[in-house]
Amino acid sequence: GQNIDQPTEMTATEGAIVQINCTYQTSGFNGLFWYQQHAGEAPTFLSYNVLDGLEEKGRFSSFLSRSKGYSYLLLKELQMKDSASYLCAVMDSNYQLIWGAGTKLIIKP
Amino acid sequence: GAVVSQHPSRVICKSGTSVKIECRSLDFQATTMFWYRQFPKQSLMLMATSNEGSKATYEQGVEKDKFLINHASLTLSTLTVTSAHPEDSSFYICSARDTNEGVNEQYFGPGTRLTVT
Numbered sequence: 001g002q003n004i005d006q007p008t009e010m011t012a013t014e015g016a017i018v019q020i021n022c023t024y025q026t027s028g029f030n031g032l033f034w035y036q037q038h039a040g041e042a043p044t045f046l047s048y049n050v051l052d053g054l055e056e057k058g059r060f061s062s063f064l065s066r067s068k069g070y071s072y073l074l075l076k077e078l079q080m081k082d083s084a085s086y087l088c089a090v091m092d093s094n095y096q097l098i099w100g101a102g103t104k105l106i107i108k109p
Numbered sequence: 110g111a112v113v114s115q116h117p118s119r120v121i122c123k124s125g126t127s128v129k130i131e132c133r134s135l136d137f138q139a140t141t142m143f144w145y146r147q148f149p150k151q152s153l154m155l156m157a158t159s160n161e162g163s164k165a166t167y168e169q170g171v172e173k174d175k176f177l178i179n180h181a182s183l184t185l186s187t188l189t190v191t192s193a194h195p196e197d198s199s200f201y202i203c204s205a206r207d208t209n210e211g212v213n214e215q216y217f218g219p220g221t222r223l224t225v226t
Contacts, residue, residue: 043202087153096155
């Protein structure tokens with residue numbers, strides 16, 4: 001079966017760095033997405049990785065290793081507004097998105 | 110970036126009535142749109158994939174006669190929850206894939222919160 005695993009909840013301090021991991025097992029691979037979702041709102045796109053390596057976009061970076069079925073989202077200089085759920089999703093061979101359950105990130109002052 | 114709208118943003122209806130939710134891609138054409146449901150503190154659950162001009166593809170366990178999907182144009186898909194019951198209360202989110210984009214990104218609408226009393 002297809003499976004996406006990510007931690008349920010993480011806590012970090014304002015100004016610090018946090019890494020949210022995601023491991024996956026899917027039938028085929030057409031890219032991995034990270035989305036941010038604030039409570040009561042729809043997800044917003046953060047990043048897309050289809051090749052191995054690190055993609056940096058401002059305070060957020062995303063890494064992919066296809067051989068290991070592994071990705072992480074790195075958030076630097078954490079701000080209170082970064083408190084949200086972070087969803088990892090993999091596009092399989094049928095171009096369907098397989099979603100992880102999301103990681104709730106709590107930022108403390 | 111591409112914008113997807115949903116209407117209404119919130120709706121409260123009585124048990125047994127039907128509710129229609131619209132999903133529009135405002136500045137791009139979307140051959141494929143997706144309908145998701147999300148219960149509190151849970152991840153997105155794909156309900157169906159909507160393809161313009163053809164029947165929607167429903168995920169296992171989703172009743173196609175209860176959740177009617179119509180994708181009549183490249184910019185509009187509708188989800189009708191028929192004979193709604195309290196257990197249908199949820200956050201319904203649509204997303205659309207830009208037909209002309211090389212990246213397989215899905216753009217999400219703001220969601221519709223349905224409460225059935």
